[in-house]
Amino acid sequence: MSEHSEAPRETGPSFADAAWSVPSYLLSGMAIWGGIGWLLSEWSGWDLFKPIGLIMGAGLAVYLVYVKYGR
Numbered sequence: 001m002s003e004h005s006e007a008p009r010e011t012g013p014s015f016a017d018a019a020w021s022v023p024s025y026l027l028s029g030m031a032i033w034g035g036i037g038w039l040l041s042e043w044s045g046w047d048l049f050k051p052i053g054l055i056m057g058a059g060l061a062v063y064l065v066y067v068k069y070g071r
Helices: 015-044 049-069
Strands: none
Touching: 015 049
């Protein structure tokens, strides 16, 4: 039998994963929560829900990025 040693596997996320995940989290958070804010603005007639939804989506996305990659 030949001795074959395996290369050590990475345990954490790779740089390429983070490079694609971070902008995806930010864009999807702003799109989803901004869309919810837009729907609430259309339903209620208040334009204040649009920026609140966008800011809330960006804030939650930054928090998710911190939890996933910051620790």
